[in-house]
């Protein structure tokens with residue numbers, strides 16, 4: 001951060017949160033700022049003497065090297081490294097591949113099935129492919145456009161909707177799920193298929209989706225690019241300890 005300030009890339013004395021601090025690494029990748037940061041870190045902050053000592057002790061048998069292989073979950077040390085690769089392999093490809101990435105993203109999104117729940121009549125549409133939807137999807141039963149997009153939590157939301165319709169008591173969790181689902185349904189009613197796309201992108205909730213949709217991008221490419229940027233932002237700034245949020249799909 002100090003180096004980025006010295007280069008004049010960010011304002012001096014700016015308070016940067018933990019998540020933003022981490023994103024600096026990505027924002028300044030392949031720039032002299034990044035190179036300088038790595039050089040200084042190695043020169044000033046790496047304890048070479050200590051590393052040498054450890055290596056010596058390992059050679060001399062004073063320190064025993066134990067290999068720990070975790071079968072189920074990554075170890076705490078490996079987790080932050082692995083997570084980024086798993087969630088956003090795009091982060092590690094050059095900018096020139098952006099076009100190809102957007103194409104892949106479109107293909108993936110349009111072929112993945114989602115479930116739709118009608119907020120007008122409660123009709124549940126199972127496994128509908130986004131790519132096969134009309135620009136303004138309608139409920140097969142009542143023709144309403146008030147449809148919400150659901151992923152793995154689909155049946156929980158459907159049951160909560162049914163409970164609400166029968167005026168039964170809802171848990172806080174069910175209430176939360178329904179509110180979120182209704183926000184998505186409002187977006188689908190207004191923006192149609194694009195809203196379905198937006199809400200199927202990993203890390204894009206109804207609030208972010210609403211901002212992106214309101215930009216009314218002229219081309220599909222611009223639209224996908226905005227979705228992609230939102231996903232990147234989510235993946236690169238989310239603190240490690242946050243559990244993955246309930247999202248329709250993992251793209």
Ligand SMILES: [Zn+2]
Pocket residue numbers: 135136192
């Ligand atoms: Zn229209």
Ligand SMILES: [Zn+2]
Pocket residue numbers: 118119120121122123139140141142143144
């Ligand atoms: Zn309906």
